[in-house]
Amino acid sequence: xxxxxxxxxxxxxxxxxxxxxxxxxxxxxxxxxxxxxxxxxxxxxxxxxxxxxxxxxxxxxxxxxxxxxxxxxxxxxxxxxxxxxxxxxxxxxxxxxxxxxxxxxxxxxxxxxxxxxxxxxxxxxxxxxxxxxxxxxxxxxxxxxxxxxxxxxxxxxxxxxxxxxxxx
Amino acid sequence: xxxxxxxxxxxxxxxxxxxxxxxxxxxxxxxxxxxxxxxxxxxxxxxxxxxxxxxxxxxxxxxxxxxxxxxxxxxxxxxxxxxxxxxxxxxxxxxxxxxxxxxxxxxxxxxxxxxxxxxxxxxxxxxxxxxxxxxxxxxxxxxxxxxxxxxxxxxxxxxxxxxxxxxxxxxxxxxxxxxxxxxxxxxxxxxxxxxxxxxxxxxxxxxxxxxxxxxxxxxxxxxxxxxxxxxxxxxxxxxxxxxxxxxxxxxxxxxxxxxxxxxxxxxxxxxxxxxxxxxxxxxxxxxxxxxxxxxxxxxxxxxxxxxxxxxxxxxxxxxxxxxxxxxxxxxxxxxxxxxxxxxxxxxxxxx
Numbered sequence: 001x002x003x004x005x006x007x008x009x010x011x012x013x014x015x016x017x018x019x020x021x022x023x024x025x026x027x028x029x030x031x032x033x034x035x036x037x038x039x040x041x042x043x044x045x046x047x048x049x050x051x052x053x054x055x056x057x058x059x060x061x062x063x064x065x066x067x068x069x070x071x072x073x074x075x076x077x078x079x080x081x082x083x084x085x086x087x088x089x090x091x092x093x094x095x096x097x098x099x100x101x102x103x104x105x106x107x108x109x110x111x112x113x114x115x116x117x118x119x120x121x122x123x124x125x126x127x128x129x130x131x132x133x134x135x136x137x138x139x140x141x142x143x144x145x146x147x148x149x150x151x152x153x154x155x156x157x158x159x160x161x162x163x164x165x166x167x168x
Numbered sequence: 169x170x171x172x173x174x175x176x177x178x179x180x181x182x183x184x185x186x187x188x189x190x191x192x193x194x195x196x197x198x199x200x201x202x203x204x205x206x207x208x209x210x211x212x213x214x215x216x217x218x219x220x221x222x223x224x225x226x227x228x229x230x231x232x233x234x235x236x237x238x239x240x241x242x243x244x245x246x247x248x249x250x251x252x253x254x255x256x257x258x259x260x261x262x263x264x265x266x267x268x269x270x271x272x273x274x275x276x277x278x279x280x281x282x283x284x285x286x287x288x289x290x291x292x293x294x295x296x297x298x299x300x301x302x303x304x305x306x307x308x309x310x311x312x313x314x315x316x317x318x319x320x321x322x323x324x325x326x327x328x329x330x331x332x333x334x335x336x337x338x339x340x341x342x343x344x345x346x347x348x349x350x351x352x353x354x355x356x357x358x359x360x361x362x363x364x365x366x367x368x369x370x371x372x373x374x375x376x377x378x379x380x381x382x383x384x385x386x387x388x389x390x391x392x393x394x395x396x397x398x399x400x401x402x403x404x405x406x407x408x409x410x411x412x413x414x415x416x417x418x419x420x421x422x423x424x425x426x427x428x429x430x431x432x433x434x435x436x437x438x439x440x441x442x443x444x445x446x447x448x449x450x451x452x453x454x455x456x457x458x459x460x461x462x463x464x465x466x467x468x469x470x471x472x473x474x475x476x477x478x479x480x481x482x483x484x485x486x487x488x489x490x491x492x493x494x495x496x497x498x499x500x501x502x503x504x505x506x507x508x509x510x511x512x513x514x515x516x517x518x519x
Contacts, residue, residue: 023340031256054299063339070335073301073320073328128299128359133428153353 004044013039026072030065037061048127189247189407195272203433204234207262210479217483239302244422249323252419254471261427263419264314266417267307268434274300275441276362278451278464292464293362301349301446305342308397308438313405316400318428319416330415333490334399334406340497341396341403348390349507352446353377354512361404365450367452372454376398377447386448389501389508394439396497400478405493434484 016039019032037060044053135143208223209229215222223230278292297303312334319331354361355376356367368375377383396403407415417428446449446468451463452464488496 025253027253027256027317032315050297051297051302054302058309059300062306062309063342066316066335066339069313069316069320070332070339073316073332073335126296135290 002046006043009039009042009046013043024075026075028067030069030072034061034065037065051126051128051131180328185491187290188294195294199269199272199434202437203430204238206235206433206475207234207429213476213479217480224511225385238426241423241426246422246424249322253321253323256317258424260314260318260321261424262314263317263435264311264431265427267310267384268431268438270439271304271308274303274361275438276445276450277467279362284419296360296362298360301353301364302361304438304442305349307347308435309338309342311435314428314431318420322419324419326413326418327416330406330418334416334467336492336499337396337403337405340403340455340494341501343498344389344501345397346506347502347509348386348393349446350455351382351386351508351512352376354516361445365445365452368449369452371456372449375447375449382508382515385446385504385508387443389505390443390446392496392501394443395478395481398435398492400436401482402488403493404487405490408487410487436475436478439469440471440478443474444470453497
């Protein structure tokens with residue numbers, strides 16, 4: 001039963017991901033990206049981590065995609081310009097894509113990703129409290145590094161936005 | 169050959185499935201018929217606040233007006249603008265409506281009741297997730313895509329502006345809404361709505377609203393952000409008829425248009441229910457000594473009071489300007505949220 005659901009979600013995720021890159025209209029791509037992220041959230045549910053699934057929907061489908069759409073809808077006025085941007089460096093893209101794919105496959109199959117969260121019994125629903133405790137004890141350092149990274153990005157974004165305001 | 173145990177487990181699982189199906193069916197039926205009384209009440213409230221009668225022609229005191237409106241919506245010509253993006257134009261009302269209904273999977277209406285004669289204990293919720301609050305916030309946030317896509321697909325500048333305003337507004341106020349939810353989670357120590365309500369049992373002084381001094385602040389932040397999330401006056405900039413025609417829904421007609429107000433009414437009910445569950449003790453009685461009334465009664469009364477409150481504000485306040493909306497969201501609500509979060513944290517640790 002779970003297998004059937006997984007195959008359904010996975011196939012839909014891959015199809016919608018392909019649609020994201022192959023559709024011409026950026027708003028259609030955004031819609032497909034939403035479908036794709038939603039399927040990933042469904043797979044998280046199958047992996048017994050409802051918290052990750054809900055956060056995936058909350059942050060990626062809910063917040064990040066709204067910002068994407070906001071930008072895309074403003075860009076859309078200059079659809080012709082967007083068309084001229086795509087396809088200029090396709091040779092470079094075709095060269096780099098297999099390399100990236102190979103790297104990802106190596107990381108997934110040889111990098112030992114499956115051995116990370118081993119102290120949580122498999123097949124059991126992961127409680128929010130457990131995630132919180134792990135984050136603030138065992139993974140405290142990476143957690144803080146990520147927070148600082150986000151802070152840096154935020155400050156950078158504010159600086160960039162400010163400069164443009166003063167220049168205009 | 170089947171063992172007897174196999175057959176009993178089979179029957180049990182079938183009956184569990186059937187009960188789930190009936191629950192989902194009842195909730196869906198109630199949700200879809202909800203706008204019928206709500207539109208009538210809203211127009212009556214509007215009428216009396218503005219010292220007039222409201223709908224009065226169809227039925228006694230106009231009580232059949234929503235039925236007439238539904239028939240009208242069904243029989244109207246369904247116009248799709250020529251240069252509209254057809255697929256997304258048709259999908260958008262559904263994208264608005266479906267998440268609004270999906271939310272109700274996680275909403276508890278009471279703890280459980282025992283059905284007499286067959287002695288079966290029926291839980292008054294479809295699912296008690298341990299992340300229910302987050303789930304509701306996440307899914308109800310998706311409803312905004314109906315407005316954004318609907319505005320974009322109409323291929324009309326007023327509609328696109330409505331969609332863009334909606335996107336910016338949603339991003340700004342979702343932060344404050346989530347902070348209010350975090351505050352409640354800190355007060356109740358759980359993300360499960362059933363647990364949150366249980367932690368407020370035993371009289372109104374145990375409600376999160378009366379966890380002084382931070383409770384009332386969270387409550388006010390939640391209500392302001394909630395009104396902004398469901399696009400009602402004073403925050404209904406996406407459909408500001410003064411400057412945008414009718415905003416995102418200007419090109420919609422017939423039943424497709426009716427889906428948007430339908431979704432709005434369901435979202436309004438969701439915010440009312442969330443406010444009751446998170447701050448007003450859900451189905452708990454406010455006066456433990458008083459004669460016993462079924463918990464669902466308290467729940468209904470509180471939710472109705474909130475729905476009335478939302479209608480009342482709609483016809484009492486003028487609309488904010490767009491820059492005022494952004495100022496309230498980013499420069500007032502979020503700093504208050506951060507300070508309040510700190511105070512709540514200290515109070516939970518030290519008290």
